[in-house]
Amino acid sequence: MRLACLLWLLFVAVYDFRQRRVPNWLVLAGAAVALAALALGMQPFGIDAFTALTGAAVGFGCLLLIYAIGFMGAGDVKFAGALGLWVGLPALLPIWVGASLLAGLHSALWLVLQRWPVFPRLALMLQGRSSAVIDIDGGASLKRKRIVPYAAYLAMATAVWMIWGRQS
Template sequence: MLFVAVYDFRQRRVPNWLVLAGAAVALAALALGMQPFGIEWSTALTGAAVGFGALLLLYAVGLMGAGDVKFAGALGLWVGLQALLPIWVVASLLAGLHSALWLALQRWPVAPRLSLMLLGRSSAASNGAAPATARRRIVPYAAYLSLATAAWMVWGRQG
């Protein structure tokens, strides 16, 4: 999750190799009976399917990147559907705050380029000129999914 957060915050993308590694380790943990959150195969597969499927709809209408979708599916393998729902809510609130701050900073008169660079860097913007058809990724949603999952691991599982 740390690598996903760093990649997504810095480059606004999540590499396929990282998502596949996370999914493979989740499947191995399930197969070996070493799943750290005590969920079963059916719960893990349901979480993966719902995580991937729900965000796939957002990707289809252009509201989300493909890496976010794939990461949500891999995350569902780890935590299952029951935990995935509150994680989504927290991640969506964080992403909403990010978006609101980005919109406010567009009108900020003090160092607007610096503030927008910190909040709105996209992989295309950091690698040079963006192609005319490239959609700018402003919100690192997979990073916020990672942060929300870390919070769930610390506070959400108690009780």
């Protein structure tokens, strides 16, 4: 089951880095496998159903607030909920800290490269291709680019947690 989780994390990371979005089918697949592992007693990290469901609720709920103010995409929020099913509540804090540090480095590097375009290809890679349209004041639309692939950084931080963070 750990391999299934790692493969799911890899797919999410690659998809988010390339498209700056996480499709619903990918989130649902990960959540379904996590729920099946719980139901069959094959949960790879030794957590119980209450811990997993609490992790899903907190992961989804906390990032939903960030989404509501416009700083995050909906796919990131849904992925955090599904991720909570896999790792449970206790693991979410170190994973969020690691992912946020990576996302902060991504943003800082992108801002530096916007100001001083020494490596324009790197700046374009960090920026990504997609953007979302936000409706402001009931009519005027403003393009807001999704620069940071936060779900990808959550996936990377989770993989690190799986390998080094869990010394059992």
